[in-house]
Amino acid sequence: MSTPVHATLVQLRVNDREHAIAVEPHRTLLEVLRYQLDLIGSKQGCDKGDCGACTVQIDGVPQLACLTLAVAVAGRQVTTVEGLGQRVGGCHPLQDAFDRHDAAQCGFCTPGILMSAEALLRRVGRPVEGAEVREALAGNLCRCTGYTKIIDAVIDASRVMHGGVAGA
Amino acid sequence: MLRLPRLDVATPTDLDTALALLATPGARLVAGGTDILPNLKHRLGEPPLLVSLAQITRLRDIIEEPQAGVLRIGAGVTLTQTSEHARVRALFPSLAVAAGQVASPLIRNMGTLGGNVNLDTRCRYVNQTDFWRSAIGGCLKSGGTVCHVVPGGRNCVAALSSDCVPVLMSLGASLVMRSPNGTREVPVADYFVADGLRNTVRNDDEITTEIRVPLPTMPRRTAYTKWSVRQSIDFPLLSVALRFDLEHDRVSAALTDVRVVVGVLGARPREVTRLEELRGRAFNDPEVIKAVAERVHAQCKPLENVPYEAPYRREMLPVHVRRAIAALVAAG
Numbered sequence: 001m002s003t004p005v006h007a008t009l010v011q012l013r014v015n016d017r018e019h020a021i022a023v024e025p026h027r028t029l030l031e032v033l034r035y036q037l038d039l040i041g042s043k044q045g046c047d048k049g050d051c052g053a054c055t056v057q058i059d060g061v062p063q064l065a066c067l068t069l070a071v072a073v074a075g076r077q078v079t080t081v082e083g084l085g086q087r088v089g090g091c092h093p094l095q096d097a098f099d100r101h102d103a104a105q106c107g108f109c110t111p112g113i114l115m116s117a118e119a120l121l122r123r124v125g126r127p128v129e130g131a132e133v134r135e136a137l138a139g140n141l142c143r144c145t146g147y148t149k150i151i152d153a154v155i156d157a158s159r160v161m162h163g164g165v166a167g168a
Numbered sequence: 169m170l171r172l173p174r175l176d177v178a179t180p181t182d183l184d185t186a187l188a189l190l191a192t193p194g195a196r197l198v199a200g201g202t203d204i205l206p207n208l209k210h211r212l213g214e215p216p217l218l219v220s221l222a223q224i225t226r227l228r229d230i231i232e233e234p235q236a237g238v239l240r241i242g243a244g245v246t247l248t249q250t251s252e253h254a255r256v257r258a259l260f261p262s263l264a265v266a267a268g269q270v271a272s273p274l275i276r277n278m279g280t281l282g283g284n285v286n287l288d289t290r291c292r293y294v295n296q297t298d299f300w301r302s303a304i305g306g307c308l309k310s311g312g313t314v315c316h317v318v319p320g321g322r323n324c325v326a327a328l329s330s331d332c333v334p335v336l337m338s339l340g341a342s343l344v345m346r347s348p349n350g351t352r353e354v355p356v357a358d359y360f361v362a363d364g365l366r367n368t369v370r371n372d373d374e375i376t377t378e379i380r381v382p383l384p385t386m387p388r389r390t391a392y393t394k395w396s397v398r399q400s401i402d403f404p405l406l407s408v409a410l411r412f413d414l415e416h417d418r419v420s421a422a423l424t425d426v427r428v429v430v431g432v433l434g435a436r437p438r439e440v441t442r443l444e445e446l447r448g449r450a451f452n453d454p455e456v457i458k459a460v461a462e463r464v465h466a467q468c469k470p471l472e473n474v475p476y477e478a479p480y481r482r483e484m485l486p487v488h489v490r491r492a493i494a495a496l497v498a499a500g
Contacts, residue, residue, distance in 0.1 A: 005175065005176045025177040026171075026172040027172075028205075047170040047209065048170055048205075048209055049202055049205075049206055062274055062277060063274060063277050063278050064274050067201050067278065068201065069177050069198070069205075069218070071179060072179055072223070074179070136273060138272050138400035139272025139274035139275060139401060140272075
């Protein structure tokens with residue numbers, strides 16, 4: 001049984017930009033980001049909350065865009081990987097560190113991992129330990145790297161952000 | 169790519185409006201969305217309307233009421249907030265641990281305690297795509313007429329996989345349910361029934377608004393132990409909540425009460441019985457570990473409703489119980 005449902009106008013604030021956009025109520029935030037706003041950095045992986053490839057931040061908290069109803073985030077602040085560098089006017093230190101450490105291989109999990117990692121660094125506010133990074137990234141699957149380079153990159157970025165010298 | 173069925177979504181900002189919307193025939197509630205949305209993507213139901221509780225801020229408070237002897241946790245408090253809240257950690261460490269072990273950090277940032285209590289039951293033959301299920305003709309819970317777990321069985325044995333429910337039961341918690349007709353309080357122990365199709369006594373017009381956990385009145389040690397395939401993301405293969413009330417605040421003190429609740433057996437958590445015989449024994453008496461592990465093993469019989477073979481899961485139950493108690497005793 002399918003019910004005819006009309007699109008509604010929703011105010012979405014994505015990466016500090018306001019969008020007034022017609023959204024069908026059964027659309028997820030991920031679908032709206034990728035297919036209506038052309039923000040294809042957030043990836044559609046398992047589409048059911050297992051893989052973390054779609055991770056975005058809502059009001060600064062990393063969440064799964066594939067399990068978020070787009071109409072339910074009206075008026076809230078959504079940040080995608082495209083908005084990550086925006087905050088620092090270029091490349092975020094995390095993106096820089098991922099580059100130096102070769103922490104992205106196929107790259108599919110990278111946007112989600114960056115969003116989880118950024119939230120960790122912001123919350124902790126000091127150079128992080130490996131165990132903290134592993135815990136914070138426990139919802140983001142990577143099938144290429146074995147995580148070692150990713151964890152190294154996040155630790156390195158946190159040191160750089162607190163006055164340390166870039167490693168790797 | 170998994171699409172949601174076409175449906176309407178309402179985002180009320182107050183409870184009364186939500187209750188009125190819930191009167192729509194077939195309407196379902198969504199809080200964090202991490203349980204119902206994957207299920208709907210798998211076409212386990214096609215409700216015409218989802219009533220989102222995301223914008224009802226009143227459901228997000230944690231209030232300690234020493235006079236009433238209760239900690240009131242709003243149903244909309246996220247699992248992350250539950251696990252990190254200073255009073256929850258101090259008063260109910262096993263609840264903080266359980267909430268902090270649900271799925272992954274991302275899901276805990278979204279999922280709520282009320283949602284975890286009202287988690288739908290799960291089964292390896294149900295939580296699959298529509299296409300997968302069609303290959304076996306469905307089952308009692310998914311449009312079919314047979315049970316693949318208990319051949320010939322007439323009752324659905326899908327398992328309650330909530331991490332928090334066994335703990336809340338062990339702590340003697342209760343749920344506040346609001347409906348257009350008023351409010352009622354239901355002990356968590358009475359909330360669940362042994363039917364995988366519908367495993368709670370919640371009426372269609374009710375919303376869980378609050379979880380009330382009685383404040384401890386005497387020293388105790390509590391633990392939650394979860395066994396899962398991976399340490400993150402996965403639902404439990406087994407879960408056990410333990411509570412030992414003590415005469416004094418040391419592990420050599422005599423036990424005044426013992427409660428053990430085991431999850432993921434069926435649609436309802438099982439409270440292990442015959443534990444009152446341990447009252448009066450010292451908590452750190454090795455016989456206590458042995459006796460609890462024996463009773464758990466004798467009374468709990470896992471089914472093939474979640475991954476891993478049932479006999480293996482049964483043998484692992486006392487192993488996890490022994491480890492959990494030993495860790496509590498060692499911690500002092």
